[in-house]
Amino acid sequence: MTSAPQPQQPQSGTTPPPSSPRRTILGRGSYAEALRIGEILRKETVGGALLVAAAVIALIWANSPASDSYFALRDFKVGYEPWHLELSLGAWAADGLLAIFFFLVGLELKREFVAGDLRDLRKSIVPVAAAAGGVVVPAVIYGVVNFASPETLRGWAIPTATDIAFAVAVLAIIGSHLPSALRIFLLTLAVVDDLIAISIIAFFYTSDLQVGPLLLALVPLAVYAFLAHKYRRFFGRHAASAWLILLPLGIVTWALVHASGIHATVAGVLLGFAVPVIRSQASGGPEAGPGLAEIFEHRFRPISAGIAVPIFAFFSAGVAVGGWDGLISALADPVALGIIAGLVLGKPIGILGTTWILTKATRATLDSSFKWIDIFGVALLAGIGFTVSLLVAELSFGQGSLHDDHAKVGILAASLLAALLATAVLRTRNRQYRQAEELEKVDADQDGIPDVYQDRR
Template identity: 85%
Template sequence: MSPTPPPRPRLTTVLGRGSYAEFLRIGEILRKETVGGALLVAAAVIALIWANSPVSESYFALRDFKIGYEPWHLELSLGTWAADGLLAIFFFLVGLELKREFIAGDLRQLSKSIVPVAAAVGGVIIPAVIYAVVNLASPETLRGWAIPTATDIAFAVAVLAIIGSHLPSALRIFLLTLAVVDDLIAITIIAIFYSSDIQALPLLWALIPLALYTFLAQKYRRFFGVNAQAAWIILLPLGLATWVLVHASGIHATVAGVLLGFAIPVLRSQASGGPDAGPGLAEIFEHRSRPISAGIAVPIFAFFSAGVAVGGWEGLGSALTDPVAVGIILALVLGKPIGILGTTWLLTKATRATLDSSLKWIDIFGVALLAGIGFTVSLLVAELSFGHGNIHDDHAKVGILAASVLAALLATAVLRTRNRHYRKAEEEEKIDSDHDGIPDVYQQGGSER
């Protein structure tokens, strides 16, 4: 008699509070991203003003200025260095964060990961479909179908800081997970659909430094002991070699960043609960890389990518009526909330689950609107879709900027109506009646672990 298969996990509540350790970690990440978001917005505004000023030629000359070593296919414009090089740091962090969440974070539990992951997938598919429908008659512009797929977490948390939102930790974690997962989906799309003239030899050569990097990272304590500085010094050149070879292969170089992030161990001992279990290189590398990514890499990329010569009100009107911009705006402002909210609702119905008692559906709607802020990765995909100097690329940038601002305003209008409730929830999360350093709400059901 065959054994009875185990029952499928059934969700009872979704989007409840996670562990206190996760609350502290996510809070620290979002504080850094808030600063990065402010720098990103400032860089984009400076670029827009400069690109539409009487000295706009100097901006485009700077963006297109080439530097690098041509025999290694690295004589690139400054704009390309920002997109291919600096954004690799950003995607390295995406790989680190995703691996950490699913191995050591709360999302290792299927009951907690299934909703944000499914919502992120819905928030990718629906915007892509909406853009494709709008541009179905034009094969040239249809190539930009992936532009509205990603959420810019730095821009989003900067908006939260500006409006003074006291968004509960569960919703902040939901937003961060959405952004990280759809960034991973976006980089997968880039690798599959936006790589061209693939060169097999450099790609095969890239496997050598990548394999050595992975081996040393996984066994770093055997070779470096507790000296993480030595690990950094050895692994960084191997990572750079991998990036150079992936770039030469024709696959977008930011893909190397994700692979290198995935290679870093999250736990010192992969044996769960082993005597040596604990934070590994991932935490160390994340701590060192995030300020570089949020404070330097992403703002510089935004500076070189957001600058578009609008051409006055007539040019702005022309850009906003282009099917490219129309598709992007509809996809981000309508498609994102429809995909995220709709998928979350359908999943709760399919699993007979309910929202956590501290939340309402309008909260999910507000976060889904906020996820419509697609900026960094959207600008990258626009450039890959149409190329610098193409009129569709310029119109795509206008659409991305307009959609991001509109999504931010709509999210602000929704979330501000719930701020009193959020403030009350925030106060509850600070109560520690037994003075043990862990708020009471995180000790219910052992969630302090």
């Protein structure tokens, strides 16, 4: 019988070096955050399916023998001109209904940075920087392709945004077993670059700015913010009062911002920022978590995902391609080429490259729950630019113009190509994670929280 090997003793006069594990990035985050993000993703999945269905219907109708009726419906005007609100149905969808979508963007972004995991700079720096990289690189690529044409160069911001609902719907179909941290990463990317996109709209796509209405908009916005914070507990217990008091103030703010020349969706973001996301206990002490924001999100997210965004897609995605020759002509336009290259190549280069540079600069390592190929797949998925890209295309070239139609063809082609490439990468990874996820579900204590969320250093 051989004796067990004795542990090797350190040499005399030396001490073993301390083991200091390297910092990781893109970890799991808290369990509460994973549950909340999972609920959001389930709702956005339904919205994504409706979004795709509305876009397909619009494309079929716009290229059918009854196409004239589609464009007549889109261009039919309703409203009140003295208030600058006599708009076509397509404009009402872009300026009005889409403001609901951006209200939720503002609400979600504030919650992430005030009451969510991203309030920790160490956790927020990577997805925020990756989102910025995913905005800058596509814009640069589009600019290079269209450098010789100042007219088409105006559309440089079209490939900068990721469509949350569309991307999440694809992820839900192909990535049901992917790590939750990847889904949180995708959602954070989409929310942050939507904020960047709406900032671009506010600063670069505002014409004929009217200072008077803009200053007046600050009055109902300030009253809205004051009441929402001062009486958040009251509105939390009496949701009907929030609709009767806060909703009219929000509509007035939206109308004044619209009259100022700034795109009215900016008002949606500002109103979302004004909603408190910290709930107060009866004793007055703060408790991190959803407050009035939870009520608004519960009420408005189904309206946004199920009505507002699909209707906008219906009125914006309809473009008369003109058969095979028309499709080839549209795809040969530098506008479409720049959009496709920006979304399909620029997004993954910007997101993956920025994340890799941060890991090297901070000497951090990727979280052990996933691999770099997973980040690449999510970066490809971020190339699905639909809702905001269609909006920026209309602001860049004017609805119904030739470049606008070609831009829409480029957006649709790029989104489809990005979805197919991401599917090829992530479906394979999804199969490999299936067994690991089953083990994770079993690995839970009596408190119902998986151990992987508790044993984190």
